[in-house]
Amino acid sequence: MRHGHFLKAAEELQYAPSTVTLQIQRLEADLGVSLFIRDGKRVIVTEAGRWLQHEAAAILKTIGSMRQTVSDIAAGDNGSVRLAAIEPVASQQLAAVIAGFCKARPKVELTMEVSGSRSIAERVQSGELDFGVCSVPAANLMLEFEPLIEERLGILLHTDHPLADRTHIASDDLAGLTVLVKEQTCIYRQLWETAVHPTERHAFSCIEVGSISVIQQMVKAELGVGIVPMYRGLEEAGSLVIRPFAEPNPVIAIGIVYKDKNVLGKAALLLMNAIRSIREPPPSRPTA
Structure with a gap:
């Protein structure tokens, strides 16, 4: 023409x-x-x-x-990715990784939620999420789990608290104190309830708080001590410190949960691979 x-x-x-x-x-x-x-x-x-x-x-x-x-x-330069992660790994470890991914692939439509491990696993199983970062899912959900890190519980304290000078804190040291804990469905609360302090639960008073960030602020205001996973990012110079529990202090495995890698889009696979960068290196073997 x-x-x-x-x-x-x-x-x-x-x-x-x-x-x-x-x-x-x-x-x-x-x-x-x-x-x-x-x-x-x-x-x-x-x-x-x-x-x-x-x-x-x-x-x-x-x-x-x-x-x-x-x-x-x-x-993997376009498409969509739907994921969820638990706190505080979402803010302390994943935020920077995801920010870098979004900068490198601005056309990818990414949705990230913060939720509890049980909810994340169930939504991955139902197909609402491409993958999640949480604790080991229930066996009946038939999901794949790739461990990334192991988390230990600690006590979040104001720097002026009498226990702040301790190197380790035993459960008995909390007698008479106000202890700030997450909700019943939280994996950190469950670990605290079943492993760290299975007896003498009435030796102190508990306040249930649904957010670790709020626990931070309440401890900063000198209302009790908080049960939190040990992340340096939760500490604040001159205000907050975390002290580990005395042995035994059990660990929780946190990892990537997904249903079927073969049906995931390229962008989701690339983001999963980027998140693997937070994986803890295996312990070094002693030389002969």
């Missing part, structure tokens, strides 16, 4: 002129209209032909965009 001549159009398309003429004739027959008026060796585009050219150009542009998007999705 731009050239006004089938021969020049055929040369640009690298087709035989007869092939171009035949295709135009078939298109006109199929549409039941004339797209061109023949004027000797030249052709003049009809009104129907001009309209078709405009619409075809828009369609071709859309197809090109679709091809590029599909190619980007296959490469």
Whole structure:
């Protein structure tokens, strides 16, 4: 249509002129209209032909965009990722990794939630989430689990607290204190209840707080001590310190939970691989 001549159009398309003429004739027959008026060796585009050219150009542009998007999705540079993680690993370890991923792949639509381990595992199993970072899921959910780190519980204290000078704190040291703990469904609360302090639970008073950040602020205001996983990022110079429990202090494995790696998009797989960077190195073996 731009050239006004089938021969020049055929040369640009690298087709035989007869092939171009035949295709135009078939298109006109199929549409039941004339797209061109023949004027000797030249052709003049009809009104129907001009309209078709405009619409075809828009369609071709859309197809090109679709091809590029599909190619980007296959490469992990586009698409969507849905994940959730527990606190405080979400803020203390994953936030920087995810920020770097988003900067490198700005077209990827990423949704990250913060939730409890049980909820995360159930939503991964149902397909609501691509993957999660949490504790070991229940066996009946039939999920894959890749361990990343092991977490230990500690006591969050104001620096002015009498126990802040201790190197380790025993459960008995909490007698008479106000202890800030997470909700019953939290894995850290469960570890505290079942392993660290299975007896004498009434030797101190507990306040249930649904957020570790709020526990931080309450301890900073000198209301009791907090039961938290040991992250240096939860400490504040001059205000808050974390002291480990005296042995035995059991650990919780935190890792990546997913249902079927084969159905995950490339972007999700790339993000999972980036998150693996927080994995703790295996303990070194002693040399002979």
